[in-house]
Amino acid sequence: MRQATIWVLLLLASALWGIEYQWPVKEIRLTGTFGENRYDHFHSGIDLGAGEQDIYPVSEGELIFAYEEGGAAARLPSGMGSFAVVEHLGGVRSLYAHLKRGSLAQGPYLLPDQALGVMGETGSSLGVHLHFTIIDSDTDNIINPLLLLPPIVDSARPNIRRISLEQGRDSIPLDGETPVLSAGEWELVIDLYDQSDLIDHYWPMAPFRVTVYLNGSEAVYLTYESLQFQGDHHVLVKSPGFSYADFYRTETEISLGRITLNRGETQIEVVASDFYGNEVVAQRSVVVR
Numbered sequence: 001m002r003q004a005t006i007w008v009l010l011l012l013a014s015a016l017w018g019i020e021y022q023w024p025v026k027e028i029r030l031t032g033t034f035g036e037n038r039y040d041h042f043h044s045g046i047d048l049g050a051g052e053q054d055i056y057p058v059s060e061g062e063l064i065f066a067y068e069e070g071g072a073a074a075r076l077p078s079g080m081g082s083f084a085v086v087e088h089l090g091g092v093r094s095l096y097a098h099l100k101r102g103s104l105a106q107g108p109y110l111l112p113d114q115a116l117g118v119m120g121e122t123g124s125s126l127g128v129h130l131h132f133t134i135i136d137s138d139t140d141n142i143i144n145p146l147l148l149l150p151p152i153v154d155s156a157r158p159n160i161r162r163i164s165l166e167q168g169r170d171s172i173p174l175d176g177e178t179p180v181l182s183a184g185e186w187e188l189v190i191d192l193y194d195q196s197d198l199i200d201h202y203w204p205m206a207p208f209r210v211t212v213y214l215n216g217s218e219a220v221y222l223t224y225e226s227l228q229f230q231g232d233h234h235v236l237v238k239s240p241g242f243s244y245a246d247f248y249r250t251e252t253e254i255s256l257g258r259i260t261l262n263r264g265e266t267q268i269e270v271v272a273s274d275f276y277g278n279e280v281v282a283q284r285s286v287v288v289r
Contacts, residue, residue, distance in 0.1 A: 019089055021058045021148045022112055024096060024132055025050065025119070028152055030198050031129060033205040033275075034144040035224035035236065037248045042227055042234055043206070044142050045095070045133035049199070052128055054115040055096050058149065061088035063107030069122040070101070080131065081123025084116050091138045092148075097131040098123050141237065142227040146208070146275045154196055157278040158207045160270060161252070162191040165261075165286070174268065174284040183288050185258040188212065188220065193252040194274045204252045208275040212256060215267050220256045261288045 025048050032047030065085040080097035084104055087093050100120030110116055121128045134143040163174045165186040172179050193204035212220035222242070227234040236242045240257075247254055266286050273279040 019059060021150070022056065023149055023152075024048070024055050024058055024094075024130060025053055026056075027051075027053055028198070030152070030154070030196055031203060032131075033194065033196075033208075033224070034146065035206040035227075036204075037206075037244075037251050040244070042236070042244050044227060044234070045131055046145050048119075048130045048132060049128070051119070052100065053119050055099065055117045055119055055130055056114070057086045057088075057110045057112060057116055058094050059088045059092075060109070060111050061086040061094075062109055063105060063116065064093070066104045066107070068101065068104060079124030081125065082117070082120065083123075086110060086116065087137065091136060093135040093137050094145075095131075095133040095135065097133070098125045098129060136226075140229060142234070144208075144225050144275075147225065151276065152198070154198060154274065154276045155278060156195050156197040156274075157280045158192060158194040158272040158274055160190060160192050160272060160280055160282045163268070163270060163282060163284055164189045174286065178285045178287055180287045180289060181261060183261055183263050185260055188256045188259050188268075189249060189253060190256060190270060191250075191253045192272055194272075205274075207272045209273050210256070211271045212259070213267075213269040213271070214259060214261075216269075219259050222256065261286065263288050 027050040029048060029050040031049040032043060034043060034046055036043035063084060064087045067083055069082045082099040082101050082104060083095060083097040085093055085095050098120055099117035101122055103118035105116040119128055119130050132145055134145045134148060136143055165172045166189055167186050194207040196205060206224055208224050210222040211218060222239045226237045228237045233243050249255060266288055268284045270282045
């Protein structure tokens with residue numbers, strides 16, 4: 001069993017302290033997940049749709065910042081439009097972006113039943129939705145909000161469309177006959193996405209966990225738990241430190257780094273699951289000489 005992360009411990013402590021987190025909307029329609037490809041960066045939160053509705057703090061807390069679109073924008077995150085930041089017990093901060101202009105609460109202290117704004121489409125938005133982010137103020141890590149929010153029902157499994165191995169200019173698909181490869185290091189590339197049954201149209205979301213086994217032994221472990229700022233970019237923590245540039249190839253195609261293939265037959269198993277435990281397994285064989 002893997003060592004518990006700080007967020008598992010926080011969840012346990014929250015239960016002991018009686019802290020309860022709620023969804024920031026009454027009608028829950030998850031339209032974007034943590035870590036998705038946003039074309040030049042990892043998605044730093046989740047998106048919620050279902051049209052214009054009131055937005056509530058996920059727990060009681062202090063409204064420490066509110067920005068109305070059109071105000072002085074120096075040193076503010078671009079693209080968020082009107083947004084608010086609430087600080088909760090334990091240093092947890094929640095951010096609510098793309099709020100309807102003129103709907104922001106004045107604070108300073110908010111209870112869970114007090115609306116802090118209305119879902120809108122200010123900033124860089126393709127439609128009315130809420131971008132919701134969780135931040136650990138002690139480490140400045142950005143945390144997958146699904147780790148704190150109550151569970152919802154989602155029965156759709158992730159989809160593995162293609163698996164390939166690359167070495168130099170060679171790209172070998174693993175979706176047909178068993179290939180014969182040379183021994184050494186190969187880059188493992190997977191076309192993978194999660195599709196929620198909470199929406200009725202195609203939108204490729206990020207899964208929550210991907211594990212790769214070589215002949216039954218774990219070779220790669222990836223989890224979309226948190227993002228950490230390193231240098232001038234974010235990396236996926238514990239995963240194992242993938243940056244956006246190293247990780248995403250296309251909208252849904254990811255590189256899981258290099259694996260070492262030794263002579264003989266190798267069984268490659270890829271297991272991908274979403275946050276709610278829906279799982280897909282893909283098995284491939286290669287012959288290495």
